[in-house]
Amino acid sequence: MGMIVNTNTAANNAYRNLNNTQKALSSSMEKLSSGLRINRAADDAAGLSISQGLKSQVNGYQVAARNAQDGINVIQTAEGGLNGAQNILQRMRDLAVQAGNDSNNTAARTAISTEAGQLSDELDRLGKSTNFNGINLLDGSANLKFQVGAGSGQSNQISMDLSGVDLSSMASGLKASSTGTQFNVAAFDTGTGAPSGLNASYSFTSSTAGGSKTATVDLSANTYTNVDAFAADLNKNADFSASFSATVVKDGNGAGIGVVVTAKDGGTVKATDAAGADAKGGFVDSTGTAVGSGVVGLDFSTSVGAQKAIDLLDTKIAAVSAARSNIGAVQNRLNSAIDTLNVGQENLSAAASSITDVDMASEMAKFTKDNILSQAGTAMLAQANQSSQSVLKLLG
The missing domain is CATH 1.20.1330.10 (f41 fragment of flagellin, N-terminal domain)
Structure with a gap:
């Protein structure tokens, strides 16, 4: 092999290997420091x-x-x-x-x-x-x-x-309430279904000293065979539930026999049908008479x-x-x-x-190896750079 100066192949080779070692060393340091x-x-x-x-x-x-x-x-x-x-x-x-x-x-x-x-x-x-x-x-x-x-x-x-x-x-x-504040729906007869007029349109009005509130519920398209479904549909109505609440009354065997309609503002409640008449067909007191008498609750x-x-x-x-x-x-x-x-x-x-x-033990071993190779590569690069100095003797 001739003696040349322009291209130091040995130095280039040493530099390439040193560069790869430095990259591996840098990667190992990053992994070891971050885990x-x-x-x-x-x-x-x-x-x-x-x-x-x-x-x-x-x-x-x-x-x-x-x-x-x-x-x-x-x-x-x-x-x-x-x-x-x-x-x-x-x-x-x-x-x-x-x-x-x-x-x-x-x-x-x-x-x-x-x-x-x-x-x-x-x-x-x-x-x-x-x-x-x-x-x-x-x-x-x-x-x-x-x-x-x-x-x-x-x-x-x-x-x-x-x-x-x-x-x-x-x-x-x-809660025991006096006349006019609550209403019971007439008892359901399992043989005849809902009481007459129960599946109709109703208007409920709550009257207090400060004014009145009204809600209209149209149930005319529905057919009921139990009082629970009727009360549930009343409570589902947004206008009704805003001012009133309906509670199912059950007998000693747990069967629904009526529903109590109460005004949330404590007012006196009046129920009327679609024609504006008192809803006596479906709403009666605990004794079975027309709305307006008796005590509801305990x-x-x-x-x-x-x-x-x-x-x-x-x-x-x-x-x-x-x-x-x-x-x-x-x-x-x-x-x-x-x-x-x-x-x-x-x-x-x-x-x-x-x-x-990262496996810290394995990576540390790799880091140690790369660190030694880095030092060796640096030394070899220095030696490769010195190798061209011998050409000067020919010029002396």
Whole structure:
């Protein structure tokens, strides 16, 4: 091989190897300092794509677990209200049993009715005030969904339906009211279907000292065979539900026998049919006579009334117990969901780690090797640069 100056092949070769070593050394330092095997897409394009998908799932599981815990907090708030409601109903039942004894005189029965009325008011307040983060839980409007998965769709949600739990409506059905403030729908006869005129258009007017409110509900296109469906359609009507509430009255066997319509502003309610006449065909008082007489709700004035009150309160207590059982089951389901989410998060984190995290021991060994090669390459580059100096001797 000739002695040349313009092109130092040995130096170029040493420089190329040193450059590659420096790149590897820089990559190792980046991985060791970050703890990640993949710091940019160029490190592992496929691995980056997979790891980002796993990261989304892991983060989603973390948030979903918090959502589930929030759901448990909501349930515990609702159950606290239902527990208070059950205590109120149990006390009212005790009063009904006490009122069933004819050893009570008029003054004693009045005192019992007064306490029961206060308890009904407290039940109503409880229904309106039990809320979580501004969401009312016990006014019949709560139908909640908890996101307990990292993806979309119903399989990632757990529902809790409290739309059938309306303590305010329950309280209005229990509170003893005088003439004209509430109406009962005539009892359903399973042999003949709904009472005459029940599937018609009705106008409800609530009158107070401050004015009046009116709602018209057209049910003429519907046919009813039970009072529950009729009451449900009344409450579904936006105009009606804004100012009134309908509560089903049940007999001792739990069958719906009537509905109580109450004004939310406490006003006197009047019901008229499509022709403007008093709706006497479907709305009568507890004795079966025309609207405008009798007492609706719990009646402790007689032993017979107290016996009916016991049956009615038993129905309400059973309804609250069923609601508590339902949300208790949902709470257990949420607890199971949290456990599953935690296991899934752990497994997915491990999978992501195997793709993105660097093996520190292996990378350190590689770094040490590249560091030695870097020093050797630098020395060899210096030697290659010196090799052309021998040409000067020929010129001397």
